Amino acid sequence: DTGVSQNPRHKITKRGQNVTFRCDPISEHNRLYWYRQTLGQGPEFLTYFQNEAQLEKSRLLSDRFSAERPKGSFSTLEIQRTEQGDSAMYLCASSKTVQETQYFGPGTRLLVL
Amino acid sequence: GNSVTQMEGPVTLSEEAFLTINCTYTATGYPSLFWYVQYPGEGLQLLLKATKADDKGSNKGFEATYRKETTSFHLEKGSVQVSDSAVYFCALSIGNEKLTFGTGTRLTIIP
Numbered sequence: 001d002t003g004v005s006q007n008p009r010h011k012i013t014k015r016g017q018n019v020t021f022r023c024d025p026i027s028e029h030n031r032l033y034w035y036r037q038t039l040g041q042g043p044e045f046l047t048y049f050q051n052e053a054q055l056e057k058s059r060l061l062s063d064r065f066s067a068e069r070p071k072g073s074f075s076t077l078e079i080q081r082t083e084q085g086d087s088a089m090y091l092c093a094s095s096k097t098v099q100e101t102q103y104f105g106p107g108t109r110l111l112v113l
Numbered sequence: 114g115n116s117v118t119q120m121e122g123p124v125t126l127s128e129e130a131f132l133t134i135n136c137t138y139t140a141t142g143y144p145s146l147f148w149y150v151q152y153p154g155e156g157l158q159l160l161l162k163a164t165k166a167d168d169k170g171s172n173k174g175f176e177a178t179y180r181k182e183t184t185s186f187h188l189e190k191g192s193v194q195v196s197d198s199a200v201y202f203c204a205l206s207i208g209n210e211k212l213t214f215g216t217g218t219r220l221t222i223i224p
Binding site for chain 1: 117147149155157202211213214215
């Protein structure tokens with residue numbers, strides 16, 4: 001399977017805990033995006049990378065959130081001191097160049113109790 | 114800023130009915146326009162796209178035409194099937210960068 005993969009698919013955590021999600025893009029895709037989708041809403045942009053460089057961060061991305069893409073391959077999204085409002089589906093997408101379609105992974109569903 | 118407004122759902126149709134899901138946009142610049150679909154239990158998939166005014170995107174019997182004069186990109190299909198039941202998202206991007214999505218329209222087709 002050469003699609004975008006995300007792990008874990010589901011995560012339940014208690015408020016105040018830290019969580020980390022991983023995204024593996026399609027091979028040779030140099031752009032990687034993170035979005036967040038809450039129930040009944042469309043995905044909202046969080047941040048994106050061109051290779052290992054983080055080029056843009058949304059205002060939605062508070063200082064409790066951090067994303068990395070070491071070596072320009074997989075990416076991790078960490079949420080520190082989780083809050084109930086962080087409960088959502090976290091989506092990752094990748095594209096080969098700035099001109100290409102974004103391909104989405106299946107998402108990681110986070111529930112903060 | 115950029116935004117997408119799409120027809121609120123849910124929409125329920127009988128099999129073989131004609132489908133229209135409205136989408137309008139506001140953008141600073143010249144956006145590319147997309148329809149993504151999310152089938153039950155699956156991730157977002159690109160359904161079709163158009164990159165400039167008057168372009169028509171099409172796929173799986175669905176069509177949408179980029180109308181700059183009305184800032185619209187309405188999704189249509191002449192005869193829907195039960196397998197088309199899904200959530201449909203209209204989206205735009207400027208310079209093919211981050212996507213801005215609408216809120217989604219849930220479509221249910223009954224046999």
